Amino acid sequence: MAGILISPSKYVQGAGELKKLGEYAEKYGKKALVLITSSGFQRIGELVEGSFAGKGAAAEFGYFNGECSKTEINRLIQVAEEKGCDMVIGIGGGKILDTAKAVAYHKSMPVLVCPTIASTDAPCSALSVIYTDEGVFEEYLFLPANPNLVLMDTEVITKSPVRLTVSGMGDALATYFEARACKNSGAATCAGGLSTSAAMALAELCFQTLMEEGVKAKIALSAGACTPAVEKVIEANTLLSGIGFESGGLAGAHAIHNGLTVLEECHHMYHGEKVAFGTIVQLVLENIPSDELEDIITWCIELGLPVTLKELGVTEVTDEKIMAVATAACAETDTLHNMPFEVAPETVCAAIKAADAYGQFYLGN
Ligand SMILES: [Zn+2]
Numbered sequence: 001m002a003g004i005l006i007s008p009s010k011y012v013q014g015a016g017e018l019k020k021l022g023e024y025a026e027k028y029g030k031k032a033l034v035l036i037t038s039s040g041f042q043r044i045g046e047l048v049e050g051s052f053a054g055k056g057a058a059a060e061f062g063y064f065n066g067e068c069s070k071t072e073i074n075r076l077i078q079v080a081e082e083k084g085c086d087m088v089i090g091i092g093g094g095k096i097l098d099t100a101k102a103v104a105y106h107k108s109m110p111v112l113v114c115p116t117i118a119s120t121d122a123p124c125s126a127l128s129v130i131y132t133d134e135g136v137f138e139e140y141l142f143l144p145a146n147p148n149l150v151l152m153d154t155e156v157i158t159k160s161p162v163r164l165t166v167s168g169m170g171d172a173l174a175t176y177f178e179a180r181a182c183k184n185s186g187a188a189t190c191a192g193g194l195s196t197s198a199a200m201a202l203a204e205l206c207f208q209t210l211m212e213e214g215v216k217a218k219i220a221l222s223a224g225a226c227t228p229a230v231e232k233v234i235e236a237n238t239l240l241s242g243i244g245f246e247s248g249g250l251a252g253a254h255a256i257h258n259g260l261t262v263l264e265e266c267h268h269m270y271h272g273e274k275v276a277f278g279t280i281v282q283l284v285l286e287n288i289p290s291d292e293l294e295d296i297i298t299w300c301i302e303l304g305l306p307v308t309l310k311e312l313g314v315t316e317v318t319d320e321k322i323m324a325v326a327t328a329a330c331a332e333t334d335t336l337h338n339m340p341f342e343v344a345p346e347t348v349c350a351a352i353k354a355a356d357a358y359g360q361f362y363l364g365n
Contacts, residue, residue, distance in 0.1 A: 001186075004193030005247040008124045008146040011239050015226055018044065018114060018153035021089070022052035022059070028110040028148060029087035031058045033080045035100050036091045038063050040116065044156060048091065060085055068095040068102070069133045076103045085109070092116050098128035102141055110148040118157050118234045119164040120171050120271055123150050124242030127190070150242075154234055158226040163270070163304075165221055165230075168237035169214050170276030170305045173296070175241040176207035177282055178335075179248025187338035189249035196247065203244035209236040211295070215302045252282030252343075255336035256352070259329030263321060265313040269306065276305040277312060277355065284351040284358070285339065297362045307359030309352075322352050 012024070025032050034048065041061065052059045060083045065072055080088065080103060088107070090100025091114040104111035105128075115123045122129075128141040157165065180203075181187075183195050209232050217233040220226075256278030260266045266274060280300070283293055297307055306312045314321065326348035329336050336343050 001188060002193045003196040004189070004191040005196045005199050005243070006126060006146055006191045007243045007247070008148070008150045010149045011124070012149065013152040013154060013231070013235055013239070015155040016153060017151055018047060018156055019051050021048055021112075021114065021151065022055035022057060024149060024151065025052070025059075025087065025089065025112060026056035028112065029057060029085075031060060031083065031085045032087045032089045032112070033076065033083065033085040033103070034059045034061050034089045034091065035064045035076065035096050035103075036061060037066070037096065040092050044091070044116070057087075059089075064092065064096050064099060066095070067131055067133060067135055068098045068128065069131050069138075071133050073099060073102045073106065073130075077106055080107055080109075087112065089114065094120055094122050095131075097123050098130075101143060101147065102128040102130070105141070105143050112149040112151065113147045114151045114153070115238065116153075116156050117160045117164045117168075118152070118237040119168045121168070121175065121238060121241035121245050123147070123238055125190070125246050127246075150238070152234055152238060154226050154231055157234055158221060158224065158230060162218065162221045165233065165237065166218055166303050166305060167270040167272035169210055169233060169303060170270075170272030170279075170300075172206055172210055172237045172241035172272075173300075174253035174275045174279040174282075175244035175248065176203040177279055177286075178251040178253055178338075179203040179244055181251035181282070181286075181340060182249030182338050185338055185340035187249055187251070189247055190245065191247045195249055199243060199247035202240050203248045206236045206240035206244050209233065209240065211299060214299060218303050249338060250335040251338040252285060252336055253278035255329040255334040256281045256325070256348075258331075258334055259325040259327075259348075260312065262324050262328045263314060265315065269312055273306050274312065276300055277307065280307065280355045280359070281348070281351050282339075284355045285343070285347065293358065294362065297358055301362060307363065308365075309356045311359070317356065319349075323349050326352060
């Protein structure tokens with residue numbers, strides 16, 4: 001199998017960069033369909049509109065109805081046709097960005113994504129997650145290319161709720177360990193090949209950045225301050241983790257996350273919060289040295305990421321519930337099988353129980 005690395009064509013990150021969106025956009029087309037929610041428009045619509053003034057490209061705003069579904073994608077394709085748009089721009093959270101990518105793909109147009117939060121590593125990827133109109137997961141839409149441009153305005157992200165950026169750190173925490181597992185097992189990555197030294201290096205840098213800057217960044221964000229630590233964490237959450245997961249591969253942590261979705265009680269938790277706990281479970285399965293495990297669990301605690309099932313919302317922990325999570329995580333099609341050793345629901349169940357107990361131990365419960 002060949003080594004493959006994929007990435008967005010251009011990544012821009014800085015304070016106030018959204019003010020230059022029009023300038024960036026004019027390089028890709030003449031008229032952009034700009035997807036945004038109405039509340040997003042109220043917050044930053046004027047700024048975005050102003051960025052197109054006097055530029056070689058125009059902006060046609062289309063309000064996003066809240067779900068990345070086939071109905072919504074088709075509706076927006078029609079809007080793009082009616083208005084004569086030749087590029088798509090998504091501004092907002094994950095579902096808007098995924099919708100923008102899907103609309104652009106169906107119309108063979110360039111796509112520019114502008115995340116207003118740093119809560120997952122999805123923006124840079126060549127992937128859209130499609131839901132039904134009711135919000136139930138339907139399918140993954142694998143795209144032939146990553147976004148043409150990913151633009152992170154750190155000033156805008158600094159104003160988003162701190163819990164979202166912390167959750168992004170939870171998602172990014174998994175990246176290095178999942179990439180390492182895939183490398184050791186020789187599993188194919190989401191990019192459709194083996195991982196490369198480049199992807200591994202980015203995944204490792206992602207982890208180092210989180211450990212060195214994560215707590216500092218959280219405290220600064222709580223004070224509404226955009227500092228160098230915040231900038232580094234935004235890059236780790238979005239670019240390093242984005243390329244790291246897609247070209248380095250997914251393994252235990254995300255499979256455990258998927259397993260946790262069978263528990264209704266965890267539904268209110270964010271993706272990255274569940275992935276952080278999934279990472280600890282993977283590390284227990286790998287039996288990493290106790291000082292390393294301690295460092296990671298205490299880092300999670302300092303950030304406020306959940307380290308026990310109770311913190312994930314499970315009020316009454318039972319063997320049945322843990323076994324249900326473990327069984328779902330071991331599903332034939334899931335990435336737990338990318339681990340470099342055999343996994344079975346029984347061993348995963350034990351690892352979840354132990355991870356939960358370690359969490360309680362370090363919390364001092
Ligand atoms: Zn993730």
